[in-house]
Amino acid sequence: MNTKSRTGPAAAKPFACTECDQTFSRAHNLKSHLATHSLVRPYKCDSCKAQFRRLHDLKRHQKLHSGERPYVCKVCERSFSRLDALNRHQR
Template sequence: NYTYIRTSHIGERPFACDKCSSSFSRKHDLKRHEKLHTGVRPYVCKICNKSYTRSDALARHLKSEPG
């Protein structure tokens, strides 16, 4: 697949964030990044109330949270 070769091996990053200078090789990664700019943090730790934009970040936090 030529698109895969361009983005992964050549380093082309055609998906640019319009709010900052970040760019991405995959549209999915741009969409995930854009959530950082909205301020919405729906994933909340029930132990300490710290919130995250992504579920994997909360899961990582929970592994390090005592109790």
């Protein structure tokens, strides 16, 4: 495992949040972060009243309504809609 700390241009984080102290090395990471400070939730679930700041979060939520459960435990065969839930189950 590489344990060197980054220095120089690779460690630069020129994209700073105007709302808090966080800085980012990539503009798209700052853009995603800025949504955490906004009350705007443009992505709405058609099945319930849930609203989300990011499309990714809406799509993850919609699996709850669709019944899609593609992640299956190989030990007990219980299924999950999210990989992180399966991983938590297997610990």
